[in-house]
Amino acid sequence: MEMSIEIAGIRWKNSITTAAGTFSYKDSPKYYDPALLGAVTTKGVSPERWAGNEIPRIAEVTSGMLNAVGLENPGVDVYIENELQILKAAGATVIANVAGHCKEDYLTVVRKLDITNVDMLELNVSCPNVREGGMAFGVDPDAVYGLTQEIKAITAKPVIVKLSPNVTDICKIAAAAERGGADALSLINTLVGMRIDLKTGRPILANGTGGLSGPAIKPIAISMVYRVSRSVGIPIIGMGGIMTGEDAYEFLLAGATAVxxxxAALIDPQAPVRVLHELEACIEKYGKPVE
Ligand SMILES: Cc1cc2nc3c(=O)[nH]c(=O)nc-3n(C[C@H](O)[C@H](O)[C@H](O)COP(=O)(O)O)c2cc1C
Incomplete structure (x- = not known):
């Protein structure tokens, strides 16, 4: 079946990518060929190496998980030399997720990525697990507009802005990103959550709060994709709790171009390709969602 799509001028083999932070260039290829997916989105990358937050960083919850990894990564130079080249040599379409504590951090990373063979950039203005940058940007329409505009001025790569669900009206943030020149939007990042240890009375995560992901957040993600897709004219990459092809199909019906x-990949490492095959079966059964 013809599954290819075009998003922000880039052709993907199909509409499936990995969600940033859940794909490992070292481990995931042991389970599937990354070139089978429409694209692979890599973990947030910052100007220098970030160590991430203290452990414990992960807690299980009903129908999902909390994470407070805190964007641990080796820094953009190492990313470009290792991960990016390995994935490109494997034939994958690569989306680099860009992180920063301040505007200058984002600009530094983008300047370096702009002169590489990376296919697309995803601005993470929605991480709930870093004190500065991340979600602090993503909850403020003016900050999202300003950052997107400055990034677009220094790169020819397509720019995806990744939105936070931790806002009063996500459509306002989406509109600000579109006005700033974003080529696409991705949503949703995780929702702020907490678990408390009954014995100590203290939060289980060393960071206190973490980001809630997994099936628990899917109805929220679907409703946000539905609303945002009707309020902007740029394509949407939908995510949040996709475990099966039927879940992916639901996002396409809500208005996403890709998912x-x-x-799911932290539970079943083959999930991205399994979801792809299940999505194909779903499209055969129900037909191609009309955009
Ligand atoms: C362990 C972990 C690490 C993550 N790291 C990032 C990241 O580096 N950048 C980012 O934009 N989102 C990150 N996310 C958020 C995911 O990309 C995704 O938006 C969110 O988990 C919702 O999708 P899901 O329910 O399918 O996991 C991370 C999520 C998890 C669980």
């Missing part, structure tokens, strides 16, 4: 598989 990302995240937490």
């Amino acid at each position: 990302a598989v995240g937490t």
Whole structure:
């Protein structure tokens, strides 16, 4: 079946990508060929190496998980030399997820990625697990507009802005990103959550709060994709709790052009390709969703 799509001028073999932070260039290829997916989205990358947050960083919850990894990564130079080249040599379409504590951080990473063979950039203005940058940007329409505009001015790569669900009206943030020149949007990042240890009375995560992901957030993600897709004119990559092809199909019906598989891959490392095959079966059964 013809599954290819075009998103922000880039052709994907199909509409499936990985959600940032849940794909490992070292481990995931042991389970499937990354070139089978429409694209692979890699973990947030910052100007220098970030160590991430203290452990414990992960807690299980009903129908999902909390994480407070805190964007641990080796820094953009190492990313470009290792991960990016390995994935490109394997024939994958690569989306680099860009992280920063301040505007200058994002600009530094983008300047370096702009002169590589990376296919697309995804601005993570929605991470709930870093004190500065991340979600602090993503909840403020003016900050999202300004950052998107400055990034677009220094790169020819297509720019995806990744939105946070931790806002009063996600459509306002989506509109600001579109006005700033975003080529596409991705949503949703995780929702702020907490678990408390009954014995100590203290939060289980060392960071206190973490980001909630997995099936628990899918109805929220679907409703946000539905609303945002009707309020902007740029394509949407939908994510949040996709475990099966039927879940992915539901996101396409809500208005997404493509979808990302995240937490599911931490349970079943083959989930992205399994979801792809299940999505194909779903399209045969129900037909291609009309955009
Ligand atoms: C362990 C973990 C690490 C993540 N790291 C990132 C990241 O580096 N950048 C980012 O934009 N989102 C990150 N996310 C958010 C996911 O990309 C995705 O938006 C979210 O988990 C919802 O999708 P899911 O329910 O399918 O996991 C991370 C999520 C998890 C669970």
